[in-house]
Amino acid sequence: MLQRTARRSGVVWALVVTGTAGFMAALDNLVVTTALPAIREDLGGALQDLEWTVNAYTLAYAALLMTGAALGDRFGRRRLFALGIALFTAASAAAALAPGIDGLIAARAAQGVGAAIMTPLSLTLLTTAVPAERRGTAYGIWGAVNGLAVAGGPLIGGSLTEHISWQWIFWLNVPLGIALLPLVRLRMTESRAPGARLDIPGTLLATGGLFGVVFGLVNADAHGWTSARVLTGLIAGAALLGGFVHHGFHSSEPVLPMRLFGNRAFAAVNAAGLLMFLGMFGSIFLLSQYLQVACGYSPTQAGLRMLPWTGAPMVVAPFAGYLSDRIGGRRVVTAGLALQALGLALFALVLAPGVSYTAQLPALIVSGVGMALYFAPAANLVMSSVAPAQQGIASGANSALREVGGALGVAVLASVFSAQGGYGSAASFADGIVPALWVGSGAVALAAVTTTAIPRRQPAPAG
Numbered sequence: 515m516l517q518r519t520a521r522r523s524g525v526v527w528a529l530v531v532t533g534t535a536g537f538m539a540a541l542d543n544l545v546v547t548t549a550l551p552a553i554r555e556d557l558g559g560a561l562q563d564l565e566w567t568v569n570a571y572t573l574a575y576a577a578l579l580m581t582g583a584a585l586g587d588r589f590g591r592r593r594l595f596a597l598g599i600a601l602f603t604a605a606s607a608a609a610a611l612a613p614g615i616d617g618l619i620a621a622r623a624a625q626g627v628g629a630a631i632m633t634p635l636s637l638t639l640l641t642t643a644v645p646a647e648r649r650g651t652a653y654g655i656w657g658a659v660n661g662l663a664v665a666g667g668p669l670i671g672g673s674l675t676e677h678i679s680w681q682w683i684f685w686l687n688v689p690l691g692i693a694l695l696p697l698v699r700l701r702m703t704e705s706r707a708p709g710a711r712l713d714i715p716g717t718l719l720a721t722g723g724l725f726g727v728v729f730g731l732v733n734a735d736a737h738g739w740t741s742a743r744v745l746t747g748l749i750a751g752a753a754l755l756g757g758f759v760h761h762g763f764h765s766s767e768p769v770l771p772m773r774l775f776g777n778r779a780f781a782a783v784n785a786a787g788l789l790m791f792l793g794m795f796g797s798i799f800l801l802s803q804y805l806q807v808a809c810g811y812s813p814t815q816a817g818l819r820m821l822p823w824t825g826a827p828m829v830v831a832p833f834a835g836y837l838s839d840r841i842g843g844r845r846v847v848t849a850g851l852a853l854q855a856l857g858l859a860l861f862a863l864v865l866a867p868g869v870s871y872t873a874q875l876p877a878l879i880v881s882g883v884g885m886a887l888y889f890a891p892a893a894n895l896v897m898s899s900v901a902p903a904q905q906g907i908a909s910g911a912n913s914a915l916r917e918v919g920g921a922l923g924v925a926v927l928a929s930v931f932s933a934q935g936g937y938g939s940a941a942s943f944a945d946g947i948v949p950a951l952w953v954g955s956g957a958v959a960l961a962a963v964t965t966t967a968i969p970r971r972q973p974a975p976a977g
Contacts, residue, residue, distance in 0.1 A: 529656065531636075531697050532636035533659035535599060536632070537690075538687050541663040542606075542625055545683045552680040558614070558615060568622075572917070573623070574623045574624075578626070579630045580634075581720070582594065583638070583910025583911075586638065590705075591704070592702045592704040593704065595631070595698060598630075598632035599694050601631070605621050605625040608621040610681040610685045610688075637893060639703075639705070653891075653893040713767060715765070720914075722750075723751045724918065726748065726751020727918060728917070730748035735928040735932070774900060777899050779899040780900060783847070783896055783965065784915050785964050786964045788915045789958065789961035792920070792954070793955065794958065800931055800947050805820070822878035823882040826886040830883055834846055843895045844891075846887050847891045849887055851958055851961045851962035853881070853884030853887065854881055855958040855959035857880035858877070858952075858958060860876055868940070895968065927951075928950075930946070931946035934946045
């Protein structure tokens with residue numbers, strides 16, 4: 515009885531600690547966007563400088579996710595997790611105290627480094643703490659907390675900026691981080707990948723390749739796909755990633771063994787994750803602007819109207835995790851992706867100048883339910899498809915691919931939008947966003963098709 519109570523307590527504390535850390539990292543991916551006008555008024559800077567307050571975080575975060583997971587496997591996941599929280603907290607304080615735009619960009623990059631360490635290790639530590647038969651439910655709760663950050667990002671950023679100051683979007687992280695550090699030490703169990711060694715060549719290839727690709731993608735909309743900056747980033751990044759794949763096949767102890775992708779479940783769920791984030795993040799990027807530019811809502815009002823979509827994981831994700839424990843994650847993930855694709859298609863069918871919010875509501879609800887059904891079962895499929903010693907790097911690889919998908923989605927859908935429409939009027943915005951949403955819907959539909967390659971019964975984890 516005492517042992518069961520202690521295990522249950524450990525699961526609860528693992529959910530609290532990893533969920534809060536994930537909340538902080540996910541929140542800061544979005545919260546700064548609504549504060550950009552106030553930051554420009556206070557610190558100055560050109561439009562390109564403001565873009566880099568977002569891109570600096572995205573670049574550091576995406577490029578170092580696999581590195582953070584590999585360091586945790588080698589030196590201790592709990593130890594590196596605490597280090598990531600400490601760095602993220604200190605960088606948040608530095609961002610709030612930044613005297614100029616350059617200092618803010620540097621602090622945002624440091625935040626991205628801390629988040630890249632926290633995010634993959636949070637899922638690995640949670641997996642270690644929760645019995646296998648209950649992981650779907652735990653992932654559902656973890657996904658709901660992350661969904662709260664996605665839903666609350668625009669609302670929290672807009673409210674704090676309007677009623678207090680933009681600095682408080684960063685100060686918010688400081689007490690949370692300080693409270694988490696002793697809990698990590700006292701309530702989390704240390705774990706390592708047995709016999710893990712730091713693969714320096716593989717880590718450098720992965721970091722450089724991801725940095726180059728994401729750098730090219732985040733600059734594509736501003737500078738054009740054929741600009742020297744974008745082409746250099748994409749070509750150099752692709753070449754380094756090609757070297758990383760070659761290294762993963764031929765090295766005796768690579769940071770990411772390419773044989774993992776021989777497991778159909780691991781390969782299919784990662785491909786689906788990239789496509790899902792491509793369609794979903796690119797669409798959210800444009801739709802949040804549509805509500806402000808074409809419909810005339812303030813950032814806070816637009817965030818509230820997006821809640822049926824972005825807030826759905828808070829309600830549905832725990833149920834989705836529980837359902838995946840009962841009937842298997844494959845069916846739930848496929849259904850979620852199909853609903854997400856349907857929701858984006860419904861948006862594309864109804865959006866027009868002067869369209870009412872009521873007409874948009876079915877698309878928001880369907881998209882929200884679909885997104886919520888995807889997250890928790892997908893995490894369960896990734897972690898259950900590999901051996902325990904490889905769960906850290908599997909989580910890092912999955913997170914990195916999703917970040918690349920999100921950056922690719924914003925770049926591709928923004929390019930489609932710019933080619934077909936623009937910001938000049940509500941009609942011009944609708945002309946651009948409709949074909950972009952069809953592209954997003956197609957990407958998510960392809961993700962749903964990809965998940966059908968996942969075996970109905972999970973094979974033995976790739977070792």
